Amino acid sequence: MTQFSALQRSATELFPQETTDREAASARRSLQTPGSIRFFDYRPTPADVRAEVLEGLGLPAKRLSPKLFYDQRGSQLFDAITELPEYYPTRTEIGILREYGSQMADLLGRDNVLIELGSGSSLKIQTLLAALQPSVYMPVDISKEHLLESAHALAERFPDLSIRAACADYSAPFKLPLEPDWTDLAAFFPGSSIGNFDPEEARRLLGRVAGLLGAGGRLLIGVDLPKDPAILNAAYDDAQGITAAFNLNLLTRINRELDGHFDPNAFRHRAFFNIERSRVEMHLVSRIEQQVEVAGERFDFRAGETIHTENSYKYGIDTFHRLAGAAGFVAEKVWTDEQGLFSVHCLRVGEERSGS
């Protein structure tokens, strides 16, 4: 059995199914909307989560992957972050998409299959759908409930849109519910989520996207720009403490899903711009010396010791062009806001690609 057919079979198409749980309820609601939603679950597996958490906490410099932020509560907190006065990226990027959407559509082409990586609430795509008019919209996200709710909301607003939602982890090699005769693919990767990956991982991820799209395929990608550290520090450590709650929710999630015994009050949120590496770092700092059990294993913390939970790299335009070039993309166009806070690039997969 090939890997592809294995994944195809594990994919759950909820649309026609009649079961009693929540997600099926939301799929049933979709039966009442004119729009068409099909849902494919590639189940980013809990076994991987457990192994990753235990490995990360066992390292001399403890770390956890930022993708673990996005359980249902974490996805909600992230949505709240995007509305904070200090968090400029979302509203700035949406402003750029609004202003230049028709130029973007001219470059990306219309009537294609539009894949969105890390679609979250599918808010940004809504500013582009009228201009882009894809034949199929394929949101890909790691958070299943969030993906289903968003797809449903989108179908209500865009009843003629054909939606194929895929619950998958794009940070590792991933499959998508693509049909063999779908050749005209484009991708949308907004929000500067590429910044969560170290440059080398980012190059590999972009390389996989290039492979998926094929020569000539277009990628529209949002990339946060380096800027005054004071702006960055405020954006990742807001006055209302929403980002702190988002960071600390990771511990609550581990407690719930992995039999963890973290006391979230015994940790505090820390975020700062690391200028040398051009990245915002988020950490959870142990307020005290303590021992914490997770999934039956014990982890020791010194007072002040941190768990590194996120990097958010900021790329200048030339630096990002070099990264994209190394992944097989040719830069076509870049748009920014007037203040130079954020950039959106249109990249095209070059003809000359050496393997993946």
Ligand code: AVJ
């Ligand atoms: C979703 C990865 C783009 O790095 O700005 C927001 C996540 N972390 N506040 C970012 C995040 C803290 C966000 N990305």
